Amino acid sequence: xxxxxxxKEKGKGKEEDEEELLRVSINMDLEYRWSGGSxxxxxxKAWKEERKILGSxxxxxxxxxxxxxxxxxxxxxxxxxxxxISDKGTVRAYTVVYQPFIDPRTGKPRPVxxxxxxxxxxxxxxxxxxxxxxxxxSKMRIGMRVQAVWxxxxxxxxxxxxxxxxxxx
Amino acid sequence: MKxxxxxxxxxxxxxxxxxxxxxxxxxxxxxxRRALEDAQLEMKDIDAVITDNMExxxxxxxxxxxxxxxxxxxxKHQLKIATGGTSGSSAVIAGYYTAASGLxxxxxxxxxxxxxxxxxxxxxxxxxxxWDRPIASAAPGNFALSITEYMASRGxxxxxxxxxAVKARKNALNNPYAHLHIPDITVEKVLxxxxxAYPIHLLDMCPQSDGACAIIYxxxxxxxxxxxxxxxxxAAITRHDTPYLGDHIxxxxxIRTIRECSRIIYKKLGITDPVKQFDVAEIYEPVSYAELAWxxxxxxxEEGEAGKLIEDGVTSMDGELPVNPxxxxxxTNPVGASGVIRAAEGAxxxxxxxxxRQVPDVETVLVHGYGVYTWxxxxxxxxxx
Numbered sequence: 162x163x164x165x166x167x168x169k170e171k172g173k174g175k176e177e178d179e180e181e182l183l184r185v186s187i188n189m190d191l192e193y194r195w196s197g198g199s200x201x202x203x204x205x206k207a208w209k210e211e212r213k214i215l216g217s218x219x220x221x222x223x224x225x226x227x228x229x230x231x232x233x234x235x236x237x238x239x240x241x242x243x244x245x246i247s248d249k250g251t252v253r254a255y256t257v258v259y260q261p262f263i264d265p266r267t268g269k270p271r272p273v274x275x276x277x278x279x280x281x282x283x284x285x286x287x288x289x290x291x292x293x294x295x296x297x298x299s300k301m302r303i304g305m306r307v308q309a310v311w312x313x314x315x316x317x318x319x320x321x322x323x324x325x326x327x328x329x330x
Numbered sequence: 331m332k333x334x335x336x337x338x339x340x341x342x343x344x345x346x347x348x349x350x351x352x353x354x355x356x357x358x359x360x361x362x363r364r365a366l367e368d369a370q371l372e373m374k375d376i377d378a379v380i381t382d383n384m385e386x387x388x389x390x391x392x393x394x395x396x397x398x399x400x401x402x403x404x405x406k407h408q409l410k411i412a413t414g415g416t417s418g419s420s421a422v423i424a425g426y427y428t429a430a431s432g433l434x435x436x437x438x439x440x441x442x443x444x445x446x447x448x449x450x451x452x453x454x455x456x457x458x459x460x461w462d463r464p465i466a467s468a469a470p471g472n473f474a475l476s477i478t479e480y481m482a483s484r485g486x487x488x489x490x491x492x493x494x495a496v497k498a499r500k501n502a503l504n505n506p507y508a509h510l511h512i513p514d515i516t517v518e519k520v521l522x523x524x525x526x527a528y529p530i531h532l533l534d535m536c537p538q539s540d541g542a543c544a545i546i547y548x549x550x551x552x553x554x555x556x557x558x559x560x561x562x563x564x565a566a567i568t569r570h571d572t573p574y575l576g577d578h579i580x581x582x583x584x585i586r587t588i589r590e591c592s593r594i595i596y597k598k599l600g601i602t603d604p605v606k607q608f609d610v611a612e613i614y615e616p617v618s619y620a621e622l623a624w625x626x627x628x629x630x631x632e633e634g635e636a637g638k639l640i641e642d643g644v645t646s647m648d649g650e651l652p653v654n655p656x657x658x659x660x661x662t663n664p665v666g667a668s669g670v671i672r673a674a675e676g677a678x679x680x681x682x683x684x685x686x687r688q689v690p691d692v693e694t695v696l697v698h699g700y701g702v703y704t705w706x707x708x709x710x711x712x713x714x715x
Contacts, residue, residue, distance in 0.1 A: 182350045189389070201460045227576070228461045234572050253579055256474035258527040262467050265455040277465055279475050279576055288576035290465050290475065298528055303482045320464050 200229045203243075209317035216285050218242040227285040248309040249328070250282035255293065255301045280307055280325055292324040306330050334550040334715060335429035335437075336560030340674035340681075341365030345509040345541035345662045348446040354383075354393060358442050359400030361542035361667075365438065366402075368683075369546055369556040376546070377434040378407040382421040382441045383666030384414075386456065388448040401440040401544075416568070417441065418669025419614070419699020419707035422545065423566045426709070429547035430563070436552060441671075442542035443664035450538050450665075462575065467527065469616060470535055472575055472703070474527035477619045480582035481529065486622050488529050490637035492520035494618040495533050495660055497646055502657025504647075504686035509539040509662040520618075534618040541664035543671045550715070561677035561695070561711040565598050567591045568707045578703055582623040587706035588698075589627050595708050596629065604629050605644065605651045608710075609692040610679045612672040614700040616659050624698070625653075647689070655679070655687040669699035673709060680713045 197205070200217060207213040216225040217240040219233035225244045232239050255278040261270035276293030278301075294310065295301060307325040315321045341364025343349070343357055352360065358381070366373060379401045385393045394410035401408070407428075411421040418441035425439035455466035467474075480486065499515040502508035512519075515533075523533040553560040569587040571578070578584070592604075601607050613628070615621035622636035630651065631639045639645060645653035654660075656675040659668050676695040678684040693714065699707035 184350065195459050197460045205460075228458075228574065254475040254479035256471065256478055256527045256529075258467050258471050258474070259524075260468075260470060260526040262471065263449070263452045263455060265452065265457075265463050265466060268452075271467075277467065277471065277475065279479070279579070281579065287574065288579055290462055290576050292465060303479065319461060 198231070200231055204229050205317040208321070209315050212315070214246040214248060214282065215243045216246045218244040224286045225284060227282065227287050227289060244284060246285045247283035250280040250285075250307060252278045252301070252303060252305045252307055253281050253288050254279040254303065257296050257298050276301065278307070278325065291322065294324045294326045300327065331432035332430055333432055334562060335426055335547050336550075336553040336557070336562045337545050337673060337677035337711065338548045338553050338557035338560050339365045339369035339371070339546040340544065340677055341368055342507050342543040342667070342671060342674060343541045344507055345539040345664055347509065347537065347539065349444065349540040354388065354390070354442060354444050354447070355397045355400040357444065357540065357542040358397040358440050361442070361544040362401050362438060362440050365544035365546050371436070371546065371556060373402040376402050376406065376436050376438045378428050378437045379403040380409055380411060380421045380425045380428065380437065380439045382411045382417040383443050384417060384453065386453040387450050387665070388444055397440070397442065402438055407434065413568070413705050414701035415614070415616070415665055416669055416699040416701030416705040416707045417666050418543070419672060419697070419709070420568060420669065420705070422670055422673040422697070422699075423568055423707055423709065425545065425547050426563050426566050429549050432549075435549045437547040438544060439547070439670060440542060440544040441667040441669060443666040444540045445538035445664065446540050470526045470530050473617045473620065474530050475575070476582045476703075477529060477617070479580050480619060480623055483580060483583045484626075484634045484636065486619070486637040488521060489517060490640055491529075491534055491618040491622065492517040492531075493640045494615070494621045495520045497640070498615070498654055498658045498660035501647060501655050501687060502661035504655070505657050505661070506685070507662070508657040509537050509541070510657070530617060530619070536616045536659045536663040537661070539662050539664040541662065541667050543667040543674050545670060545674050545677065557681065559681050559713060561680040561713070562715050564710040564712045565595050566707075566709040567595050568705065571704045573704060575703060581703050582620065583626070585623060585627045587704070588624060588700070591706045591708040592628050595710060599710055604696065608651055608694050608696045610655060610676065610689050611651060611653045611696040611698070612656060612658070612676045613653060613696070613698040614659050614668060614672060615654070616663065616700065618660065620700070621653070624700075628696070628698070652689050655684065655689055669707065672697045672699060673711075676711050680711055
């Protein structure tokens with residue numbers, strides 16, 4: 162912990178009667194260990210071992226949730242049924258991001274620009290928010306079809322998908 | 331045991347990008363003292379305290395403990411409320427329940443945020459590490475996605491959104507507490523500002539502010555004693571939805587939480603024509619486009635007519651229903667305080683103490699809070715018991 166030198170620098174040259182105000186800068190490197198629970202565990206096992214995307218399906222209303230989850234909030238029923246979902250889907254919303262937001266996995270700014278979209282994968286009632294290969298706005302439209310481009314090594318997490326590519330069908 | 335309650339006093343700090351001269355507790359103390367002065371009360375008169383903020387943004391454990399004494403909670407009932415961006419408006423509702431319960435007569439609510447202490451965007455990206463964390467792009471990224479969807483389904487334009495941004499910043503010039511004061515704001519200036527995430531320009535977004543806001547509730551028998559024109563709570567409601575951004579297809583156009591809150595609260599109060607029946611609305615619009623979507627969801631216009639509503643000036647200061655005379659969230663956003671500010675500014679209009687931003691003859695005010703895509707709060711205030 163140290164007094165932020167920049168702030169001290171800024172304080173210089175101000176009116177003499179203005180009190181120099183204290184500010185500290187702290188960097189924290191903390192490890193958090195989240196458990197995925199039984200649904201994400203099963204989901205990524207099928208993803209890694211069988212290359213399948215599984216949603217959870219409410220047996221009461223038939224809604225298929227991605228990511229899978231333990232209950233259908235609307236019916237308040239525990240979900241035990243699974244449904245296979247395609248890696249192809251339809252873009253419901255898109256954007257190109259120009260602001261370099263911090264990537265929470267690295268703590269560093271994410272390179273810009275990048276395209277991202279809400280994609281309704283075939284077989285799901287919800288959408289997935291993910292990167293697009295394309296970052297040219299003029300090539301994007303709502304309703305366009307996309308497919309996941311997978312990395313060569315499948316590790317069992319969401320970033321096994323590099324991005325979604327626009328496809329013609 | 332339930333009884334009527336009213337907002338009898340308000341107090342807020344001058345919101346700005348960086349309060350180097352005050353820490354979190356000092357800002358809370360400042361807002362709470364101003365509210366007490368407004369009602370000529372002393373802290374010993376207050377029976378219960380509600381506080382709120384977004385603690386992850388500042389990275390400090392138990393902020394409610396550190397700010398409690400500034401909020402006047404020493405040896406009193408104190409609770410902290412947390413519902414994301416609605417935390418402030420939910421604290422406002424919790425304060426109402428506390429005063430209306432019959433258990434406490436005078437209740438202080440204080441919300442604050444000190445964005446300059448921490449990492450708002452980083453805090454916003456701490457989503458589910460098994461799912462959406464790698465792509466999380468803070469509030470502007472989330473909104474941008476929903477906005478392209480909304481524009482496609484409703485045909486609103488970047489110019490119409492920019493008009494919302496201009497209205498807010500012009501109104502803010504009348505509010506000495508507002509963060510952004512941009513006297514030369516124009517639609518062109520908004521459209522020429524840096525693109526953050528298509529189609530959101532920098533000036534379409536709210537700022538990050540340091541600030542605190544306090545309100546005081548009184549039960550029916552005490553309200554008149556301390557306030558000439560109490561702002562009576564006629565109804566309050568909150569609704570929650572499912573957690574993932576991707577759960578909500580066509581989110582802005584369908585915004586279930588706001589539509590459900592409006593439906594229930596309007597039915598309860600017999601509101602059939604909100605533009606005519608409300609005199610002022612203070613709504614939570616973190617981005618210009620959201621205000622257009624909220625107009626539709628709150629029934630201020632027909633579906634798809636929001637762009638026309640802003641063009642026709644219906645929601646400007648001299649329009650039929652001025653929306654956000656304060657300058658709104660687009661001009662001032664200390665998140666934990668923003669929902670409290672909506673209620674405070676709504677109450678000020680009924681108290682007749684809104685200064686240059688006062689709308690004449692205000693009787694009924696709609697107050698609204700919005701949290702990510704999952705929460706909505708609404709409250710209706712009235713000059714009549």
